[in-house]
Amino acid sequence: MEIKKDVLPKKSGLFRDDSGKKDLPLRSLFFLQGSMGWAGLVLGALGLGAAVLLLAVSGWFITAAGVAGLSLVTLHSFNYLQPAAFIRLLAITRTLALYGERIVSHDGVLRLLQRLRIWLFDGLSMMNRFRMAGFGSGDLMQRMLADIDLLDQWPLRALSPWIWAAGLCLLYGAVLFWIFPVLSVLFICFMLSLCGLLPLLILPPVLRLSRSHTAMAGRRRQFVLETMAGLITLRTTGAFLARRKAIASMDQDILKNQWHLQSLGVAAQFFIFLSLSAALWMVLLYGGRAVQEDHFSAAVLVGLVCVMLGFVEVLLPLSTTFQALGFTLGARDRLLEAVQGEQEEKRKVTVLSGAPSLSLEGISGRQQNAVTGPRDVSVLLQKGGTLWMEGPSGCGKSTLALMMTGWLRPMGGAIRVNGVPMEDVEERCLRRCVGLLDQDVHLFPMSLRENLCLAKPLAREDELFDLLDAVGLGDWARQLPDGLDTQLGDYGTGVSGGQARRLALVRLLLMETPILVLDEPFEGLDSSTADQLLAMLRSRQKDGILIVISHQQLKGRRHFDHCLSIDV
Incomplete structure (x- = not known):
């Protein structure tokens, strides 16, 4: 895959691991932000450091001013202006730095999400055509939308708080070492214990719960989409109530999982407090003794204590980092599951030459989770050949159509296109040679012209109307308010089922594929219209191959070269 240099940094580590497989290391989630990631870290550290220092200087200033007021000599010599100005400077720095960090970090995250979506769509576009059918629409939507959005949790809410906390703790430890080494050793020991025990206690259960949450959310989305797609059927049959109870049960499981995650977050906050x-009391205890021994003043001790109080703002966000890490890992694993699977290989056969032919040699197979399917089907079709397939519902006619067009891998036998095994033909080449009219036709919420021109972007208007006339929709299209520029609703609302199927057929005919496989092309049409449409198709495919799957007993079927009847 070719990616523009300004879209993906060379050293991001994204897309491929050493073995050439798709990979998504956590480090890349930071580096793909570019310079904005580093700028966000610097501004965040500056803002938090200014907040902690503001509290420390304020505590020192109040204490030092109070002590200075006890004596007229010290009161006269004490400089009130410089500390006050420094406090105002720290307050302004804190506000500007934290505000700037929000702007810069969100810009970096948007860059990250842009590059991740390119990576994901690239991976999905290369997915093996046989494997793509294994994903439901809701599951793919969860991966493309919700899972991608969860990946910004790592740089924004998991990594940055630890970098800021570690940097400020080391800086404070160095200041303590300069003031009084014993306090520095005590503080570092407590911080190391916190940073070691907190992940050990909280991370394992949080990772388990967050991964489970991501998986449950994906299943729920798929279940809800299936429910909405079949809403009319469910309400007609009275099964909607049971479906709604199932969704409510899923919601309860997700809420219970979230409650457990929140409980672990509260436990982490309690442990940090x-x-x-404990660290604060140790600083007070040993710092008080140091003040008595005149190692430093009481005002300095108050400033050090205020720093410890300010560290609440620095360390408390660590309690949510484990949840963010768990969501990131769960989402990343689901995305890698989609893009790391069997990819569409670059086949050797990119051009199919010669007269069109399609050979089925002992084909058997069935769709995923299906109980039955076609068994031991053999037929040879050459230039000008026609095949009529019929059989009861559920016998596997559509399954056989998917295998003949390369969307489903046969469980037995072989399929050859122009004498070449179908699995050896490159995807783009196969689509130019074999066309399929599926039972589930899809019209996009675009104009009629745009829907048809998906197959041939440069198609002329007279060419479109010729095909619309051929399928009996020419007069209907001319009478539309805006003609071919009339907008269709979502999923083709505004047109009947028969019209939608014939529009999809026009789109397929525009591709001019030599082999046509039509699954129930006459559904919703009367016998006379269906016979006229069938005659047109036979005429257009006289130099190609025409395969029709239908349960209708049309007169034109008698003129087909082959008739295949499939039993359950």
Whole structure:
């Protein structure tokens, strides 16, 4: 895959690991922000440092001013202006730095999400055509939308708080060492205990719960989408109530999982408060003795204590970092599951030459989770050949159509296109040779012209009307308010089922594929209209191959070269 240099940094570590597989290391989630990631870290550290120092200087200033007021000599010599100005400077720095960090970090995250979406769509576009059918629409939507959005949790809410906390703790430890080494050793020991015990106690259960939450959210989205798609059927049959109860049960499970995550977050906050309180009392205890021994003044001790109080703002966000890490890892694993699977290989056969032919040699197979499917089907179709397939519902006619067009891998037998095994033909080449009219036709919320021109962007208007006339929709299209520029609703609302199927057929005919496989093309049409449409198709495919799957007993079927009846 070719990616522009300004879209992906060379050293991001994204897309490929050493074995050439798709990979998404956590480090790349930071580096893909570019310079904005580093700028956000610097501004965040500056803002938090200014906040802590503001509290420390304020405590020192109040204490020192109070002590200076006890004596007229010290009161006259004490400089009130410089500390006050420094406090105002720190307050302004804190506000500007934290505000700037929000702006810069969000800009970096938007850059990250842009590059991640390119990576994901690239991976999905290369997904093996046989594997793509294994994902439901709701599951893919969860991966493309919700899971991608969760990946910004790592740089923004998991990594940055630890970098800021570690940097400020080391800086404070160095200041303590300069003032009184014993306090520095005590503080560093407490911080190391906090940073070691907190992940050990909180991280494992949080990772388990957050991964489970991501998986449950994906299943719920798929279930809800399936429910909405079949809403009319569910309400007609009275099964909607049971479906709604199932959704409510899923919601309860997700809420219970969230409650457990929040409980662990509260436990982490309590542990941080305990550690900071213990460290604060140790600083007070040993710092008080140091003041009595005149190592430093009481005002300095108050400033050090205020720093400890200010560290609540620095360390408390650590309690949510484990949850952010868990969501990131769960989302990353689901995305890698989609893009690291069997990819569409670059086949050797990119051009199919010669007269069109399609050979089925003992084909057997069934769709995922299906109980039955076609068994031991053999047929040879050459230039000008026609095949009529019929059989009861559920016998596997649509399954056989998917196998003949390369969307489903046969479980047995072989399929050859122009004498070449179908699995050896490159995807783009196969689509130019074999066309499929599926039972589930899709019209996009665009104009009629845009829907048809998906197959041939440069199609002329007279060419479109010729095909619309051929399928019996020419007069209907001319009478539309805006003609071909009339907007269609979502999922083709505004047109009937039969019209939608014939519009999809026009779109397929624009591709001019030599082999056409039509699954129930006459659904919703009367026998006379269906026979006229069938005659047109036979005429257009006289130099190609026409395969029709239908349960209708049309007169034109008698003129087909082959008739295949499939039993359950």
